[in-house]
Amino acid sequence: MNDPTTIHPTRPGTSNRWPAGRAFLRVAGCLFGASVVATAELTPEAIDSLPAPRREAWQAYWQRSRELAANDRAALEAELAAHGLEAARPAPDGGDFKLSAKPGDPWFGGAQAGQLAGIVISYQTPAGGWSKHTGYSKGPREPGMQWSSQYDPGSSPHYLGTFDNRSTTEQLQFLAGIAQATGRDDCRASFNRGLDYILAAQYPHGGWPQVFPLEGDYHDDVTLNDDAMTRILELLEGIASGDGHFAFLDAAKRAEAAAALKRGIDCVMRIQVRQGDRLAGWCAQYEALTLEPAPARKMEPTALVSIETGNLLKILMRIREPKPELRASIEGGLAWLERVEISGLRKTKRDGKTVYVEDPASTETYWARFYDLADNRPLFPGRDGVIYDSFNEMARHNELGYDYYSTRPSGAIGSSQKKWRKQLAKAD
Secondary structure, three states: OOOOOOOOOEOOOOOOEOOOOOOOEEEEOHHHOOOEEEOOOOOHHHHHOOOOOHHHHHHHHHHHHHHHHHHHHHHHHHHHHHOOOOOOEOOOEOOOOOOOOOOOOHHHHOHHHHHHHHHHHHOOOOOOOOOOOEOHHHOOOOOOEOOOOOOOOOOOOOOOOEOHHHOOHHHHHHHHHHHHHHOOHHHHHHHHHHHHHHHHHOOOOOOOEOEOOOOOHHHHOEEOHHHHHHHHHHHHHHHHOOOHHHOOOOHHHHHHHHHHHHHHHHHHHHHOOEEOOEEOOEEOEEOOOOOOEOOOOOOOOOOEEHHHHHHHHHHHOOOOOOOHHHHHHHHHHHHHHHHOOEOOEEEEEEOOEEEEEEOOOOOOOEEEOEEOOOOOOEEEEOOOOEEEOOHHHHHHHOOOOOOOEEOOOHHHHHHHHHHHHHHHHHHO
16 A cells, blocks of 8 residues: 655754654754654554554554564463463573575585574564574574563563564575475475565555564664665565575465565655755665654664665665666665765774774775765764764764774675666666
């Protein structure tokens, strides 16, 4: 169902300090004379204020989320009762789940991958997704154990099912490799449950939240940060395009994936920031109901993001026979990356800290991670909530943990663009 929304690029007012919460007023499209609007949280009250038929679609989505959350709770409670346990045990903590094997690698048919598959399946939530930072090396989930290590037993679920840090999409890519290599029925069934979870999590306008069932706050935002939505689109594109990695899926599932992919791409095109009469890149988060660009944590302001824009463009350039509006979107994103690239910088160390110094002889091309929505000024937000004018100034006051400068977008405007233009030339 269509969910038309007008996009107004936004930026903070005169202060360089962001509010800690999200229940605040901000100027929408301030450069264009728009009025002050309130941040639209995704709540039953906000949904009830929507006009029909948008209201009905969002009410159904909200109810679906509540029911799946209730099913997650009930499944754990049933396990506790069945095994005579008084309280749930936390899941073991671990690193991000990231595959090194590529589709078709013989590793998927081996004993190590087969054993890991059983562990991964054991941590699939009743709703069908996966949490993040789970210690799979500790063995399979045991009865009465939570599916997530991200919150204490008895607390409200946190990242119980998520797309953050490759979660859910990476587990599905892994299970697809096992299913295709071995034909294991449990991997096929788990994959289908996971795909159904992705389809259930898709918002009426085509975007996806970071966490599902819904958790609140910025976790409900349509999230491109850390490529969350981009990896969903990548998975769906592989299924819809007939990639042999997913040959075990039937035609009906492929059709569902193709339909979800189309809605997702339509959403992506609608949330692309426009600067005057030119398309630019994308932001890291967008409010679920309004699709307005939004902040998340203190070091994640409302801003254009170069790394996520580049990675999204790589996926969009895989779409076969792109329609004119998608081609225009891609062209706009590529042109924006070229406009904001930074030269004449050299990365070095000073007093044990990473710094960037001006060096006209440097051959490196960098992109800032964050850019101002209106004038493309690089932004350097610290964990202290302050947006600094330079990386070095921000680094003097904050611990680092982000790639505030990166060379990664070069892949999108380089090899990926070259391949895409060859494909277009053949099609034309």
